[in-house]
Amino acid sequence: MQIDLTGKTAIVTGSTQGIGFASAKGLAEAGATVLVNGRGEEAVDGAVAAIRRERPQASLIGFAADLGTAEGCAALIEARPQCDILVNNVGIFGPQDFFETPDSEWTRFFEVNVMSGVRLSRAYLPGMAQSGWGRVVFLSSESALNIPADMIHYGFTKTAVLAVARGLAKRMAGTGVTVNSVLPGPTLSDGVAAMLADEVEETGKTLEEAARAFVMEHRPSSIIQRAASVEEVANMVVYACSLQASATTGAALRVDGGVVDSL
Known part of the structure; x- marks a missing residue:
């Protein structure tokens, strides 16, 4: 299978490291113009340079903004009002006992892990529908199905992501736009x-x-x-963004190494 995304523009949120970086790199290798995002200019510039060292011909755009805020999302949308591919990857995690997790942490996790994707999808999906083609991928987690007792606030956000992605897939029915979730494990x-x-x-x-x-x-x-390696997860992300994945939508695509014990 040869994935060719030449002529497509992709936005990968939180892509200066980890799964986001590997996904941005993979999409660039497939020929897409990729917007690399992080909260700081130095991190964004470093990530862009790292991809270019391996792929000198990569078409890359750097954009620094905190997409865990409404203001950061608005700045990105204003600067780049259209895209063909949106990978809602930005997210935070960390263990904390339920009884010691204050409201502020629940709100912070929800804003970053859920509302970033909600805000950007709301902005970019209408343009994709108008053009008759688009791909949206939300990074969820096996923790969405296997809620960790020491990170209930995190698992809750990843379950919410599954719900948003599934609902959006239905909302975009018949438009040529697919919406899926990718669920990494450890x-x-x-x-x-x-x-x-x-x-x-x-x-x-x-x-x-x-x-x-x-x-x-x-x-x-x-x-x-x-x-798993970040590249193994990114492989699924890139596939879900491809032309070949045209019949895959509304799906929860697990890259969890078999952690979730279900058929």
Whole structure:
């Protein structure tokens, strides 16, 4: 299968590192013009430069804005009022006990993980429908189905993302625009690497070994018995954005390594 997105413009939110960066890189490799987003200019410039080092011909746009705010979303929409592909990747996570999680954290997680995608989808989907083609991908998580007891506020937002994506797919029925969710499981992203840094230093394990031990302790139902790479998740994102995925919409596409124990 040869995925060719030449002539398409993609926006990937939160794409200076992790799954977002890998997705931006993958879309650029497929020929799309990709907008790389992060909160700071330095991080955005660094990500753009990193992709260009490997793909000198990549067509890239850098845009710094905090898309966890209405103001940040409005700034992006004003600067780039149209796109063909929208990957709603920006998100935050972190364990915190339910009884110690204040309202402010529930609100912060909801604004970043859910409302960023709501605001951008509301802005860009009408243009996609008018042109008769478009792709929207929301990054959810296996935690949407397997709510972690130590991150209920996070799992809640990822379940909400599934609902929004499914509803939007129905709303866009017959327009040529598809809307899907991608559900990663434990993934060796920058955030996970930072979380495991102390264990790596204390035990002498490699990062991959520490991640494997984490998966087996906290997600023992994993079938691959390791953390996925960000590229493995990005492969699914790129496919969902492709012309070949034209009959895939309203789907929850799992890249969870088999963690969710269901058919």
